Amino acid sequence: MTTDYLKSVAESNQWWALGPEIMLACAALGLLVMEIILPKKDRRFIPYAAMVAQAMVLLTVIFNFQTTWLGENLFGGLIKLSPWGQVARVFFLVSSLLVSFLGTICLPRTKLPRVEFYHIVMVVTAAMMLLVHSNHFVMFFVALETVTIGFYILVSYFRDNALTLEAGLKYLVLGALSSAIMLFGIVLLYGAVGKVSVNGITHTGFEFETLNNFLRHHPDNFLAIAGALLLVGGVAFKIGAFPFQIWIPDVYQGAPTPITAFLAVSSKAAGFAVLLTLVNQVFTPLAGVLVPVLSVLAAATIIMGNLAALTQRNTKRLMGLSGISHAGYLLIGVVASFTVPWATSAVWFYLGTYLLASMAVFGVMTYLTGPDDTNQTLDHYEHLAKQHPFLGGVLAVGVGSLAGIPPLAGFMGKLLLFIVAFQAELYPLLAIAIGGVVLSIYYYFGWIKSAYFEAWRPAATATTAAPQSAITTPSLSGKLILGLLALATLLLGCYPGPLSDWLPF
Amino acid sequence: MNPVHTTLLILLLPLFSAAVIALGLRRQGAWAAGLSTAVAGAIAILSWQLIFSGQRNFPAAWEWLRLGDFVVSLGFKFDDLAALMLFVVSFVGFLIHVFSLGYMRADAARARFFGGLSIFMFSMLGIVLADNLFMIFIFWELVGFSSYLLIGHWHERAAAAEAAKKAFIVNRVGDFGFLLGIIMCYWSNGTVNLTALGAQHVPSTLIALLLFCGAAGKSAQLPLQVWLPDAMEGPTPVSALIHAATMVAAGIYLLCRINVLMVPDALTVIMWIGTLTALYAALCAVVQRDIKKVLAYSTLSQLGYMVAAFGLGSFTLRHEMGGVVHEMVIATGVGAAMFHLTTHAFFKALLFLGSGSVIHGCHHEQDIFKMGGLRARMPLTFITFTLGVLAIIGMPGLAGFFSKDAILYLALEKNTAVFAVLVFTAVLTSFYMIRLWKLTFWGTARSDHAAHAHESGLTMTLPLVVLAVLSIIGGYAGFFSRWAGEVADLVPEATGAAHTTIWLVSLGVMLMGASGAWLFYASAETDSLEGKFRLGFRGLTGLQESFDRLYTYYVAKVQQRLAMLLNFIEQIFLAGLLIRGLGGFVTLVGYGARSLYTGSLHTYVYWFLLGTALLWAFAVGIF
Amino acid sequence: MNSLHAQLLQLAIATPLVAALIMAGGLPKRLAVKLAGVAFVVPALIAAWLWQQFPAEGGATYHYLSNWDTGLGRFGITLKLGLNGIALPLFLLAATVGLAAGLYALRSGAERLKLYLMLLLTMQGGLLGVFASVDIFFFYFFHELALIPTFIMVGLWGGRDRNYAAMKMTIYLTAGALLSLLGLIAIYVKSGAQSFDLIELKAVLAHQSLAPTVQKYIFGLLLFGFGTLVSLWPLHTWAPLGYGAAPSSAAMLHAGVLKKFGLYGLIQIALPLLPVGAQTWAWPLALLAGIGNVLVIGLITLAQRDLKQMLGYSSVMHMGYCFLGIACLSTIGSGGVVLLMVAHGLSAALLFMLATSVHHRTNTFDLTEMGGLAQKTPVLAACFVAGTMASIGLPAFANFWGELAIFVALWKFSPGLTAVAVAGVVISAIYGLRAVARIFFGPPSEHLQQVMAQHPPADLGWGERLPALILLAALLGLGLYPQLLSRSIDQALPVGIAKVSAGSATVSPAKP
């Protein structure tokens, strides 16, 4: 290992390429600094500063969308920017911006430190962006663990609520378990590849290209297959795929609502981004193993998610369980991406619509949260449409989009996925997906019903008295943001052109 | 005037009248009545002009629907048969319009009534003029509809509403076969145009019988006769027009129209059905108390005569020419049936209108045992009614005598059994008509209504007089053949010994029945037959009610129960057990799936273990 | 000139949707009602004008074409609008029934009228879009657009059992729609046309048709998908329940127009594109429809006591005729189906509307508690009788022609089933007339006397009379002269059907 080589490696550390992540991290640090130097009465602006910073980073990414480093190995092969990475950056930034916004609604209700919330959200977002750019398992694992540990904290953020802490602990144990499993998978992959020397330069199984190259020549290597599958298991935990979906409802219910949104949207999307990268760039030669595995996972995920959601009345759990089924649909897209190249676009399109709709719904939920954040049932929605027609409308649009009802964006997402699945000839999965969508209509429609049709009250839980709802009336900016989300959902459903044009098909 | 235009005018005028009444004259009863009657008059005049202009078989057809090769066209076939029928319909129709002016004067819903009459005229004329079976079917149904409207005119009376419904539905049952027959005819012959069919067709018993179903429904032949007696719930002019003179005769007209399609097997069936209907109805008529019901059963019986005549009259002649056997069907039945149809239209309309006059005079009393002695109080009605009665029982010299003779002769020639039954029926006819006549007009008034009866006004008596005249002269060859043209040639005429036999038989039969009734019935409020022959009376009543009972039983016990059963299966099994059950099952599974989220961390770790194990198994290649 | 018409077509679809949006934007109620009225009338006028301008011999091709990119061009999805000989009658139907339902709704005095009208307008826009779409994706899209308001309307304004009904309807219809969506996607993927444009698909498949097995599966998907939407037995149980609960205007538009989506899809898309598949499924379809829809449902209708349920079942039964007509795979049959679709749309809408009018006056839907209403409300009775007569296929009403053509076509397919179908006509006469008699005739029932003592029933006001007259006029117009529409239908059909009948026995009768 010569110094020259090391120098050349050091030179490939193109920090500018990671401008958005660095800006985000610096801004996050800046928040902490602001908390120290600003007088107490001015600290209430910190959340807005955080949002402005994120918005600026977002704009930076959008304006530098075709950045010069696309497709190059940076940081000695740790990082590789791709068009999908750019899409992911935008996605995560939009998501974190909205989560921060939800935080500004939610946090003032508590007597908890606030700045740390935004700080961690921003750092986690930056880490997620790095995760998606990773081209190397060390980078991958470090970024992933940063995300995970950030989420440990965020999930248990409302530490004065025992249920939140319970959720935090469950997430902690299961997250650590899945990390361990995933780590073992990485280790096996590393071991399987061994040492590869090209032109005197040593490569290992940590590098995606090397691994891919190795697998191409040894598609039957047991260690590699086992490692790949354990890795997939770890990712399955992130996206909430069967049987690693089991933590989702509990953690979603316990976590603070903005964090539930963060988990549901960003964390899941990060998982899918990673899975797509792995499947499309690394594990391509393992299609023979991965396609059946992922197909079974997808089918089971759809079924389990929808069935369990059917009778769920706690809305946060419902979002979790229905989110599981969405993960199942998305997995179909991932499976299809083995044979249909543009499946990746379809998955991202779906994720985009899912972001808009979920955030709209979580926004409404945040406003509806009573004193106990963990206890939000359909009963709270009983008079929503009458008392707050705006929130009711946003909820209807969001839930409708999640259910995949035209002319809302969610429908377009499902449509593209179905087309992809058809082109990949995944007929059994399609059948299961259709069944799942039909089932999902039941509970999504039930939600809308409980918001709009006052008289509705199923016999099962009729005994519990309707909890007192404490709806926060949205501020103007809140209305604006939620309205924008709903409008975007509607417009993308009718005119999906912008998003689909923008995605690198 | 172009005959096509005239025909169109005849057909469309009543439609125009009906439309105007429906849209604008709903509350102007007098105007509506006037318009409708004026239109009827205009039709009568135009028809007269058309019939005597000598124009026949002028081409007139318009394509009305085309889908692929399937074309439905509407057009006219105006031959002598149609001309005869047109005469009957337009002329009797007009007279009945006039009669209704008086009869319905006090009715609140007069506009609706006359509107209905106009629709009826339109539909009936459509049948008469139609040149193909689809068109006949269209107007056939419309006739049924207008009949429904008119029977149910007094819809606030449950019986009237029920009767209207029954009439429509029973007719639909007949039309079930009719439509199938038409469609089958269309596919086997490629056309349903009457002229084209006449030129070439594939003989088929099934087609003939299916088409006869339609005729049986409309002409109330066994076993579809049940609606006609009930239809008397409608106003009396309606009974006269629709349920005596024209609509019920449409079945006969239809048979004559499709005579070319008939085959011997089908004709035998038709003959027996007609004969049995004649007998059955005559038997039923004997025990009726309601003046209109008697006439209704009498109509049924006479329709049976006509159908029997049609069934009888087709001789199949075989003769060889050059080794090829030719079969020829001679439509003597058409002539006999149409002849009787015409005369029957006159005297039955007369009888119904007469009964209407009686009912009107007696303040809507219809029970003949509560009448009596009307001879003096309603002289004009009495005289005309008497003429009608004589005509129907076959008094020589009156119209009915000639037409009935023709049928009996045909029966004698063709089938002795049928002849015997028809003769017996004739005895019965004479018996119940004289019974009716005696109980109504002779003796003393047996109720207040009858005691204070009064003669009807001019609008009502004038049609009676005209019809009475027609009932006298309608049977003479000179009169009939003027109208009927070629059809008159088809009427079988007895000659020589047969002539004498028929003459004597009918006279004897008439006298036997008439004298029996005259002597048997006393002027009393109870039926003498019931008093003296309790068993026979009961048998006859039972016979009359048997069909209704059977149908009621079928509807209430079979059809409705089947419907309830199916509904039960649908609600309980399909919508309930299957769908709700499936829903419940899925919900249950949902609860099951939900209960997997036990909240226990250890369980969750087991899930992870399971997942890892499964993935490992995949890697090892167990799956 | 033609582009003007294309713009008019767009305008017709856009007007109700835009009006709904404007109303959602917070228009005062008084203005909103007026705007809604305009938005219902404009499409009807445009539809009438387009119909009048439709080329006499041009039914086979699409007219008034226009094409909009929605950003999904890369998937071959564009908003392509146009009308051909089959689409035109149904477009007219949608405009007419929409007008009637709208006018009825304007004066119905429903609670939260503005929202009601908004949903109705959305439905109307969707319906017009369904039949004007040449692109089969948008065909589906507009259907869903119209379907969603139905659920909401059933849920919000529905009658008895509305919650269960709304839920059941939603799930059934969504499932059916999804199945058919799968079928449409399958066509798109398998045809290799890379386009949802029906014209293009037809061209591609005419050149290179799909493999028989593929056709079989796709047709099956479409059949059961569309079948659920059209209430093919035994997938029908949502219909009586849903219509029983739906508010009148929603029931009018759904039963009258939206339900025809599936049949339209089968005729316009499935039959021409998948002729072999159609042949495979013809017999199962005919048996299901003939025995199930016509006979079984017909008998079940006899057992109904609730007026709206009865109308719902009768609607299911009549759909059986449509399926039978489709199963014939002939121009006659399919043409009859299109005619019957239009006719049934009008008559079902009329009857559902009048049923509500009856309910307003009697406070009940229970047939056994009614009677004698005709004495007080002769016009209502007359309209109802007319509607019933139309629905049971009396000549002079449009339904007759459709049924006649279907029966004629069916004989060639199976005489036995024809007998069953024609027997169904008798059954429908029985329940139709029985209902009329129970509601209107005879002496007033005890219940009605009580109701009448409190609120003496008034006859139809103009708010109810005008829509009824519009529908009746359309029924009669088409009934008296079916060529008004049948000509364009006839021209449009052979294009698609030709391939089907080429494979099966010839359907033309032997000419003498």
Added chain:
Amino acid sequence: MANFLFYFFALLALVSAGLVVVSKNPVNAALGLLLSLVGVAGLFVLLNAALLAFVLLLVYAGAVVALFLFIIMLLDTRLEPSKPSPRLTLIAATLGGALLVVGVLSLNQRAILLAGGASGTGPTLKHYAEQLFTTYLLPVQLVGFLLLIAMLGVIVLSKKSDQAEETL
């Protein structure tokens, strides 16, 4: 000698890990963890990664286990209730364990190891430094942030409520 050391350390690691799993007293478990770590550190040394062994002992034994012990004392948790685990749990655990063991064995049997052969000398501190500050500079930075948020998290989760900012 090397073999003996391997078996010694391996046994040490395994047995003390078993102690972690079975011991009823958390304190014993923590001590078991400590011993296990010592065993692993020994193995690291055998693998020519003395630096890692050092770090392991420093970070884990010195910090993590101490932290554990500290918390155990702080929380003063009682012994686990002596009632035996439900039989079902035991069975399931046994089955699960068996499954995993089978998995491990299969790994052992089927692994195709591409061992290139160990070089005689282990990496020096310089090698690590070169790696960490050139190639892996970015992850190092990221880990910095990771530690920062972990610290913040601990603060957030532990800071007394009354010290929190009042509602704005």
Added chain:
Amino acid sequence: MIIDLPHYLLLSAVLFVLGFFGVLLRKNTLVIYMCLELMLIAATIALAAFSHFNDTLDGNVFVFFILTIAAAEVAVGLAIIVALFRQRGTVQVEALNHLRH
């Protein structure tokens, strides 16, 4: 017998399984957490072994990161456990079942 890669790998796997077993069986969250750490350590053994026998340094470097991350994880995890103990007064797993169904 030469101690070779498979030995280390087997040891690592067994240790991993032991850790998993502990997570499955123990009721004290603190001990569960220790077992999780054990699993991570198990992975590092394999990593170091691979690194050693393949003569690549990256594995060892990765161990660095893993140890750091594990430490941070422990800190956060213990903080959560402590906070939960403050609320519930117990760290037993059975108490962690308020969120369910």
